[in-house]
Amino acid sequence: MGRVAHAIAQESSFVTADVVEVQEYPQLAQAYGVRGVPQTVINNSVSFTGAVPESVFVQRVLEAVGIEIDLEDGHE
Template identity: 40%
Template sequence: MAIASDRVRVECIEANEFPDISQRYHVMAVPKVVINDRVEFEGAYPEPEFLKAVLQAALDGKEA
């Protein structure tokens, strides 16, 4: 998605190399996805469910 849109930013963090960030986001499994510091999920999601979570986070951000 980040490649397709300049409105999406992706950061990949190596949990073992940055334990402070891992602790801040309570990483217990990988992959861990955090969207706008509000929506979080762990594990590999099927693409349709991943997209649904991203779109919902975007809609929630517009309502705030």
């Protein structure tokens, strides 16, 4: 998921992405309630655990900022 997040961040100045090794930063993992990896946190409010297909990841990012799309036809 980090690769996809960083690719999105490279394309948009509105997006930043960080990947954190939870074993090196256990206090950060605890603060975000990490129980499994990968854990994705968007805008400190939306969170999901586990690897998902790239299209699902992008859809969840867009939904987190209030943009709904239909993955079937790509329209808002």
